Amino acid sequence: MSTSEPTGFRGTIVALGGGGFSMSETGESAIDDELLQMARRGNTASQLPRVCFVPTASGDSRDYIERFEAAFEGRAQIHVLSLFGQSPWDYQDPSMLLDMDLIYVGGGSTANLLSLWRRHGVDHKMREAAAGGTILAGISAGANCWFEASSTDSFGPLAPLNDGLGFLRGSACPHFHGEPGRAESFQEWIVQGSLPLPGIAIDDHAAVVYEDGRATSVMVESAEAKAFVVSREGMHDLSADVAR
Incomplete structure (x- = not known):
C-alpha cells in the first residue's frame, strides 16, 4: 500500500518517533521550533500561537506538563488538556481543542490514551480541530495514535496494537532504532x-x-535520524518517497 493513500482525514499531522522537548535535557528542540513556525503560519492574528499539550498517555504526569510549560513559555499561549483533573490542572472540556493552533500529544501508554480519548470524545474533537486548521502533533504514543495500528509497550513487552484512530493509513513504530527490539519486532510483524x-x-x-x-516531508534534529517505510520485502528511507 502506498504511504500516500488518503483516509478521508483532512488536516496536518506531525508524528515524532522521539525527540522534541520530551527527550531534550535543555528543553530545546529543532522539531519543536518548526512546529511553532507551522502554528504561527496558521495563526492569522498577531499573537503568540495557541499550543495545547495533551498528556493523557502519561496519566497527566506533573513532571511532563511542567517540562512542556518550561519549553514553550514565552513562545506560545500554553494550555493543557487534562482528563484526570488532578490539581492544579482541572478537567477540561475537549472542545477547547477547537481553539488551538497546535495540539501536542505526549508519550506514554498508547492503549490508555486511545481508551480515554474515546470515552471523553477527544478523538472526534481532534478530527474536527484538524479540519479547522489546527496542527496535530505527537511523540511516541502521541505518534502511534493517529495510525490504524502500532508497535507498543502499553502491555509490558512490545506487542502489535490494531486499535488506532485510523487518521493515517498503516502502522507506526516510534523509537525505531532508539530502543532494543523495536526494529526487529516491527519488521517481523509487518512480514x-x-x-x-x-x-x-x-x-x-x-x-x-x-x-x-x-x-x-521528514524532519530531523540529528544527522543519524531517519524515517522508514517497512514492507514485507524490506525497508527504505521514507525521504525518498516524499521527495518525488
Missing part, C-alpha cells in the same frame, strides 16, 4: 501480517509530516 501496511518506522529525533493523510 507476518500482524500489522497493516504501510509500516512507518520513525527514529528518535525524526518526525514525519502528513497533509490530508499523505506523507509530505
Whole structure:
C-alpha cells in the first residue's frame, strides 16, 4: 500500500518517533521550533500561537506538563488538556481543542490514551480541530495514535496494537532504532501480517509530516535520524518517497 493513500482525514499531522522537548535535557528542540513556525503560519492574528499539550498517555504526569510549560513559555499561549483533573490542572472540556493552533500529544501508554480519548470524545474533537486548521502533533504514543495500528509497550513487552484512530493509513513504530527490539519486532510483524501496511518506522529525533493523510516531508534534529517505510520485502528511507 502506498504511504500516500488518503483516509478521508483532512488536516496536518506531525508524528515524532522521539525527540522534541520530551527527550531534550535543555528543553530545546529543532522539531519543536518548526512546529511553532507551522502554528504561527496558521495563526492569522498577531499573537503568540495557541499550543495545547495533551498528556493523557502519561496519566497527566506533573513532571511532563511542567517540562512542556518550561519549553514553550514565552513562545506560545500554553494550555493543557487534562482528563484526570488532578490539581492544579482541572478537567477540561475537549472542545477547547477547537481553539488551538497546535495540539501536542505526549508519550506514554498508547492503549490508555486511545481508551480515554474515546470515552471523553477527544478523538472526534481532534478530527474536527484538524479540519479547522489546527496542527496535530505527537511523540511516541502521541505518534502511534493517529495510525490504524502500532508497535507498543502499553502491555509490558512490545506487542502489535490494531486499535488506532485510523487518521493515517498503516502502522507506526516510534523509537525505531532508539530502543532494543523495536526494529526487529516491527519488521517481523509487518512480514507476518500482524500489522497493516504501510509500516512507518520513525527514529528518535525524526518526525514525519502528513497533509490530508499523505506523507509530505521528514524532519530531523540529528544527522543519524531517519524515517522508514517497512514492507514485507524490506525497508527504505521514507525521504525518498516524499521527495518525488
